[in-house]
Each structure stands twice: as C-alpha cells, then as structure tokens.
Amino acid sequence: MDISTSCSPQGQPVFPKLDPAHPPRILLTSVFGPYGVDDDFGRSENIMELFHNQITKAQGAASLRFHHRSFGLYFLAENLDADVTILDFPSKDRFICELRNGYDIVGISFITPNFLKAQTMAKLVREHSPKSVILLGGHGAAIEGVEKLIDCDHVIRGDGIGWMRSYIGQDPNAPIKHPIMPSNDYHMIYGIPMPGITAGLLVPGVGCDNGCRFCSTTHFFGKAYKPFITSGKELFELLCRMQDQDRYDTFFVLDENFLRQRERTMELMAEMEKSNRLFKFHVFASADTIVAFGVDNLVRLGVHLLWVGVESKSGPIFPKNEGIDHKALIADLRNHGISVLASGILCMEHHTQDNINGDIQFMIDLQADMIQFMLLTGLPVTGVYSDHKEEKKLRTDLPYEEWHGQKELNYRHSEFPGSSPEEWLNRAFREEYERNSSSIYRMTETAVRGYKTLSAVKDADAVLKVRTRQLADRIQEYRQLLPTISRNAVNPLEKKRAGDLEQEITSLLGPMNFKQKISSVAAMIIAALWSIRIKIFSDTVQPKTRLTHYRGGKLYAE
Ligand code: B12
Ligand code: SF4
Known part of the structure; x- marks a missing residue:
C-alpha cells in the first residue's frame, strides 16, 4: 500500500478512532470550474479535455472532443463502507452549497496545475464546514511541502483506496471493486x-x-x-x-x-x-x-x-x-x-x-x-x-x-x-x-487498411472473421463523416484524400445506404453550425457538474 500523510512526525499515517456506530459521511470532490479559461485560477491552454487539450487541438471543428469524469473518486466511493457523495466538476458556489450538508470528511482530488483551486477549496472547507477533516489526494499531493501550502489534515500520496479504507476502519487489502461507468460522458x-x-x-x-x-x-x-x-x-x-x-x-x-x-x-x-x-x-x-x-x-x-x-x-x-x-x-x-x-x-x-x-x-x-x-x-x-x-x-x-x-x-x-x-x-x-489531414480522416483510413488486410487472410478462423466484420462496421460508421471531412478539409490534399477514400470504400463495401446518406447530410449541416459557433463564440465546452451518492460502496443515486 502506498501511503503517507502530513500529520505524523515520522511520516507514518495516523488513523483517528471513528465511531463504528456512525459510518462517516464523506464528500469527495474534484476541483472547481470553469476549466480552460484565463482567470485567477487557471489558463485557457489547460482545457479539461484529452484530445482537444494536447492532441487534436489544431484541428478546429475536426478536433475530437471528450469529457472524462474524475475516475479516482468513483474508485474510492465504490470501495468504502460509508456514505459517500461525489461532486465532480463543481462550480465554486456549488461546492460551498454542498459543504453546508455537513460532512465528516472532505476529500479533494487535484493535479499540479490545479494547485490554486485545491488551496482555495480547502480554505472554503475551513470556513463553511470547520468540523470536516480535509484530505488531499491525486497527483497534486506530490507537490513538495503541499501540507504546508494547503491547510489540510492529511495528504495521501499514491493509491487512496487502501489509505481511506484504513482510515475508516476497513480492511485496506480487501479485493478492489471496480465501478461500472462510461469512459466519457x-x-x-x-x-x-x-x-x-x-x-x-x-x-x-x-x-x-x-x-x-x-x-x-x-x-x-x-x-x-x-x-x-x-x-x-x-x-x-x-x-x-x-x-x-x-x-x-x-x-x-x-x-x-x-x-x-x-x-x-x-x-x-x-x-x-x-x-x-x-x-x-x-x-x-x-x-x-x-x-x-x-x-x-x-x-x-x-x-x-x-x-x-x-x-x-x-x-x-x-x-x-x-x-x-x-x-x-x-x-x-x-x-x-x-x-x-x-x-x-x-x-x-x-x-x-x-x-x-x-x-x-x-x-x-x-x-x-x-x-x-x-x-x-x-x-x-x-x-x-x-x-x-x-x-x-x-x-x-x-x-x-x-x-x-x-x-x-x-x-x-x-x-x-x-x-x-x-x-x-x-x-x-x-x-x-496540414500534412497528415484530420485524425478522423486517418482513423477511417486505418479501418479501411485493416479491413483490406484481414479480409485477404485465406484461412481466417472465427475470431478473425468477427474482427474483420467489426472493422467493416467501423468503416460504415465513419464513412458517413467523409463528406463533412471533405467540406471542412484543412487543404486540397485532405479534400482529395477524403474523396478517394469514399471511392475505395464504395468499391469494397458498396455505396452508402439511404439511412447513411441522410445522416451524412445531417452531419454536414450540424458541422456547419458548429464551425460558426466556434468561430463566433469559442470552442470551450465545460463538463457538466455531477453529483453521485454511494451508500456502503453501492451506487445509490445520481
Ligand atoms: C483522465 C485523465 C485526465 C482527464 C481529466 C479528468 C478529470 N475529471 O479530471 C483529462 C483528459 C481532462 C486530463 C487533463 C489533464 N491532465 Co490528466 N490524466 C488523466 C489520466 C490519464 C487518468 C487519471 C485516472 O483517472 N486514473 C485512474 C485513477 C483510478 O487513478 P488516480 O486518478 O491516480 O486516483 C488514485 C490516486 O491518485 C488516489 N487519489 C486520487 N484522488 C484522490 C482523492 C483523495 C481524497 C484520496 C485520498 C486519494 C485520491 O487514489 C486513487 C485510487 O488509487 C492520468 C494518467 C493516469 N494514468 O493516471 C492523467 C494525469 C492525472 N493528468 C495529468 C495532467 C498534467 C493533465 C493536464 C494538465 C494535461 C497534461 N499536461 O497532461 C490536463 C489538465 C486539465 C485540467 N484543466 O485540469 C497528469 C498529472 C501530473 C501531476 N503531477 O499533477 C497525469 C498523471 C498524466 C501525466 N501527464 O503524467 N487528465
Ligand atoms: S514509466 Fe511506464 S507509463 Fe510512464 S512513460 Fe514510461 S512506460 Fe509509459
């Protein structure tokens, strides 16, 4: 078990006695938004998205857009025999409002660039819920001397499940329960x-x-x-x-x-x-x-x-x-x-x-x-x-x-x-x-290349046949975007590539059916509106605030 805490002189964890008759009420939270904007707490380059932050960010409307929940919090909640509320992507006001429900423990998960947000949240806990124990976890806990920089009770470095289980009197080494949840919302x-x-x-x-x-x-x-x-x-x-x-x-x-x-x-x-x-x-x-x-x-x-x-x-x-x-x-x-x-x-x-x-x-x-x-x-x-x-x-x-x-x-x-x-x-x-075209074009091309390779295997067994069919399904899904890719192409090269690829797909799998053609046109219309939206306003999309309740490690309400 990876554990450490600020609160003991030897760097060993100190587990205060909790009353077993009253399982603690725990609030686990991520840092507050808005994210990816220039304000007192964050920067516009630091978007709360994976692809649009550091991978497809230059690809305009063709950028892949995903929101991922703060998964660590759900792993903790699923494995604690307690009343746990998860507040994911709160605003500052929503966080303050939640604190008024009086929690025994408030756990804040943060990473290094969100240090200031975590520091502010800890101050808000002291102000609005002074009896709550404050735990800091997630990669931000690795900041040197964080226990002195943020007013808190414990800093948990590494895995938090074992630590929190010990803290509330559970077996830290019991098997880990995996939450069932989407990878993105x-x-x-x-x-x-x-x-x-x-x-x-x-x-x-x-x-x-x-x-x-x-x-x-x-x-x-x-x-x-x-x-x-x-x-x-x-x-x-x-x-x-x-x-x-x-x-x-x-x-x-x-x-x-x-x-x-x-x-x-x-x-x-x-x-x-x-x-x-x-x-x-x-x-x-x-x-x-x-x-x-x-x-x-x-x-x-x-x-x-x-x-x-x-x-x-x-x-x-x-x-x-x-x-x-x-x-x-x-x-x-x-x-x-x-x-x-x-x-x-x-x-x-x-x-x-x-x-x-x-x-x-x-x-x-x-x-x-x-x-x-x-x-x-x-x-x-x-x-x-x-x-x-x-x-x-x-x-x-x-x-x-x-x-x-x-x-x-x-x-x-x-x-x-x-x-x-x-x-x-x-x-x-x-x-x-500019040289390689949009990633969505390339992903469609990859599916086509794979389909050609796998469908040429002569003695394909049942597994390989299923994998070939899955690639064909992927091509049928992605090809509906090819007209949109072509219309929004970064340059004539991408336009040509998209056109050639549709022709190749037609020769491999036949033309698009009626339903595909309709959704392809609909996609072009939506993409045109989206392009206007990002040109006139901004392309920022904030993740939605989510409140999830667990009772004794079971999902209770969301
Ligand atoms: C999903 C993810 C994201 C999502 C964020 C989702 C969200 N809601 O916050 C997206 C894609 C948006 C994202 C963006 C960024 N991320 Co990110 N992200 C990850 C990733 C891939 C997975 C995190 C995860 O869920 N892991 C699985 C869970 C189970 O593990 P965990 O979160 O570590 O939780 C465990 C412990 O840390 C601990 N714990 C966590 N929270 C708490 C809270 C308490 C109270 C306790 C007790 C314990 C505890 O217990 C958990 C169970 O063991 C990690 C890399 C990785 N593989 O971990 C990087 C990572 C966390 N991200 C990182 C960074 C730096 C960023 C970005 C700045 C981009 C970048 N430069 O890489 C941006 C910042 C966005 C922003 N504005 O805040 C770094 C953090 C490094 C650091 N030292 O702070 C990591 C480690 C990747 C890396 N670059 O090495 N990220
Ligand atoms: S240490 Fe492991 S996870 Fe990190 S970059 Fe190297 S191989 Fe990847």
Whole structure:
C-alpha cells in the first residue's frame, strides 16, 4: 500500500478512532470550474479535455472532443463502507452549497496545475464546514511541502483506496471493486456525437514499473504497478458484467502499460475466444511490449486504438524504445486496423533551435492517426523534476497553473526563451494537421487498411472473421463523416484524400445506404453550425457538474 500523510512526525499515517456506530459521511470532490479559461485560477491552454487539450487541438471543428469524469473518486466511493457523495466538476458556489450538508470528511482530488483551486477549496472547507477533516489526494499531493501550502489534515500520496479504507476502519487489502461507468460522458466531433456506443471504463491497475524519468504516474506510485485486477479471468468476468449491465462492447483501458502484464492479457484473450464475447479495446502500451505481444495478437484481442510513447528520436533513448523502428511499427499496426496515437516531447534538455525541428518532422513522418506534442514538464516527484531542481533550473517564478505543458517551460532552457516553446508547439500541431489531414480522416483510413488486410487472410478462423466484420462496421460508421471531412478539409490534399477514400470504400463495401446518406447530410449541416459557433463564440465546452451518492460502496443515486 502506498501511503503517507502530513500529520505524523515520522511520516507514518495516523488513523483517528471513528465511531463504528456512525459510518462517516464523506464528500469527495474534484476541483472547481470553469476549466480552460484565463482567470485567477487557471489558463485557457489547460482545457479539461484529452484530445482537444494536447492532441487534436489544431484541428478546429475536426478536433475530437471528450469529457472524462474524475475516475479516482468513483474508485474510492465504490470501495468504502460509508456514505459517500461525489461532486465532480463543481462550480465554486456549488461546492460551498454542498459543504453546508455537513460532512465528516472532505476529500479533494487535484493535479499540479490545479494547485490554486485545491488551496482555495480547502480554505472554503475551513470556513463553511470547520468540523470536516480535509484530505488531499491525486497527483497534486506530490507537490513538495503541499501540507504546508494547503491547510489540510492529511495528504495521501499514491493509491487512496487502501489509505481511506484504513482510515475508516476497513480492511485496506480487501479485493478492489471496480465501478461500472462510461469512459466519457460527452464524445463529439464537428458538433456531432461520435459514431458508435460510448466505451466503458476499465482500470486494471495504476502505476507502471518502467520508471521513465519524465513520467508522473510511474513515480507517483513508487515506480511500481499496482494491479486492481490480477487475472485475465477476473478481467473477463468484469467486462461481461459491464456489458450485461450497460451494453458496453468497447473499453477504454486506463492502465499505463496494459500489454506489460502479458499473462493477464493472454488469459483475457483466451476467455473471450472461449466464450465468443469478443470485446474491443483502446489501450496504452509501450513500444517494447507492443512488439513482444505482436500485431496479430493485438488484432485478435480487438485493440482498436493504441497509445504509444515515442517521446524523442534525437535524445537519449528510453529503454522501452530501444531498437524499435516506430515508423514501420505504426504502419504495420494501421495496416491491421489499429489506430495509433503517438506522443512526442518537445523542448527536452538536448533540444536546440537547430535540432528540434528534426524531432517534429520525425513525429509527423510517423503518420500515426494522432500525435500528442507536450513540452517537457518535470512534475513533482518525477526524475526530471529532481534533476532540474538539483541543477537549479526549476522555475520557481512560474505559478503551478502554468505547469501543464502546453505553453511555458517550467525549467530554464537557454535555447527556448520567452514564447519560443509555445511557438514550436503550435507549429508542430499545425504542420502535423496540414500534412497528415484530420485524425478522423486517418482513423477511417486505418479501418479501411485493416479491413483490406484481414479480409485477404485465406484461412481466417472465427475470431478473425468477427474482427474483420467489426472493422467493416467501423468503416460504415465513419464513412458517413467523409463528406463533412471533405467540406471542412484543412487543404486540397485532405479534400482529395477524403474523396478517394469514399471511392475505395464504395468499391469494397458498396455505396452508402439511404439511412447513411441522410445522416451524412445531417452531419454536414450540424458541422456547419458548429464551425460558426466556434468561430463566433469559442470552442470551450465545460463538463457538466455531477453529483453521485454511494451508500456502503453501492451506487445509490445520481
Ligand atoms: C483522465 C485523465 C485526465 C482527464 C481529466 C479528468 C478529470 N475529471 O479530471 C483529462 C483528459 C481532462 C486530463 C487533463 C489533464 N491532465 Co490528466 N490524466 C488523466 C489520466 C490519464 C487518468 C487519471 C485516472 O483517472 N486514473 C485512474 C485513477 C483510478 O487513478 P488516480 O486518478 O491516480 O486516483 C488514485 C490516486 O491518485 C488516489 N487519489 C486520487 N484522488 C484522490 C482523492 C483523495 C481524497 C484520496 C485520498 C486519494 C485520491 O487514489 C486513487 C485510487 O488509487 C492520468 C494518467 C493516469 N494514468 O493516471 C492523467 C494525469 C492525472 N493528468 C495529468 C495532467 C498534467 C493533465 C493536464 C494538465 C494535461 C497534461 N499536461 O497532461 C490536463 C489538465 C486539465 C485540467 N484543466 O485540469 C497528469 C498529472 C501530473 C501531476 N503531477 O499533477 C497525469 C498523471 C498524466 C501525466 N501527464 O503524467 N487528465
Ligand atoms: S512506460 Fe509509459 S507509463 Fe511506464 S514509466 Fe514510461 S512513460 Fe510512464
């Protein structure tokens, strides 16, 4: 169990006696909005979205738009034998209002760039609910000396489930219950809901034992992997329960390196094949584990989207990338119908004004479906943070609100003064979009490439046939957007690509049926309205405030 707290002199947790006759009333909250706007607490570059924040942000109306709940809070609530209320994405006023309900414990989950919001919320707790115990958790808890900077009672670093169970007198090592919930509540492109059913959330574990020096999650969980679910059989049973309850057939796997637990994944695959319940997955995995697992296995497993950290070509090679030909690997994956999100880090220590463009071009040339560009930002507890601190390069003048990696460097780098990091970043995103076209175009192309490969396999077994059919279904969903992609194309190249792809699909699967044609026209109209909306107003979409109640670890009301 990863635990620490501010409140004991030896750094050991102190668990006050709670009255067992009265299970505590707990409020768990994320930080308040609005998010991604320039105000006293945050910045417009720090959007509460994954793709639109750091991946497809330059793609205008074609940017993929998702809202993800603060999953850690739901894991905590599901595993506590107490009355727990989750307040996700509150406004400041809504938070104050909730505090008036008088909670014994208020747990605030936050990350480093939201430090100021967490600090303000702790003050509000003291003011409006002075008897409440304040707990701080999530990655922001790694900030050095946070216990002195924020008025609180306990700081929990690493996994919070075991800590909170101990705190309220439960067995910290009891099996972990996984909540059944969607991976996102809002998924949209061109103002239109993304085709297909929302994916369910699957968190098989937290942390990673690879220890890459820039990575928050590996360091936050003590450079170790903490599985929530240990066997493939258990994973399979959980997925079946999720499908039976909420019809999910695809899962967003929030595990930093899912394929690294090879035995578990192979067992999951065997169970799926045995029962003919062939789920689909979006996963994160490092290049070495992808190669070891093999593309054919990935196809059989049903991986539709793979996020791989390429990081940098020119600097010191991370062990996970040693000997890997990323371009060939990505082409192979896409040829098998697996969309790839590749991430690269800009303004690393070895980068100069002369060599950084080489890395950017390398990333663009990978021709992945999507590229994340992020500035090297040593967040507290990482190796990069310690190195920059030791070398006295850390920018203590830069408020935590700016430590989000999409504008300024949080360390002094003589090659990249002033606004130069942001300029490189914006140039990289723009060029990637112009040369490779929108990500939705590329994802459609990947499905077509995969369908061609799989349908050409002569002795395909039942599993491969299902995977081929799933790709055909994906093509039929995505092709309805091709006229919209063409109309909103970034340049004539994308327009031509979209037209050619529709022709290719027609020759493979026939023309669109009447229903597809109608929805294709509707999509174009909605996209035109959405484009006007984002041009005249803004493209910010705030996540909705959510209140969820749990009683004794069971979902009670939302
Ligand atoms: C989903 C996610 C998001 C969602 C946010 C959803 C939300 N509602 O907040 C989106 C996509 C919008 C997002 C955006 C950003 N994110 Co983010 N995100 C994640 C991600 C991928 C998963 C988090 C998760 O749910 N994990 C699963 C749960 C079970 O684990 P957990 O949250 O860590 O919770 C456990 C413990 O931390 C602890 N715990 C958590 N909260 C609490 C509260 C209490 C009271 C207690 C006791 C314990 C506790 O117990 C939990 C169970 O073990 C993580 C990476 C990762 N794999 O963890 C990054 C991560 C959290 N994000 C990070 C960052 C920096 C950002 C961005 C700034 C973009 C960026 N530069 O990467 C923006 C900021 C947006 C904003 N305005 O705030 C960093 C945080 C680093 C740090 N040191 O602060 C991470 C670690 C990724 C990284 N870059 O390394 N993110
Ligand atoms: S492999 Fe990925 S998750 Fe693991 S330490 Fe490296 S960057 Fe972090």
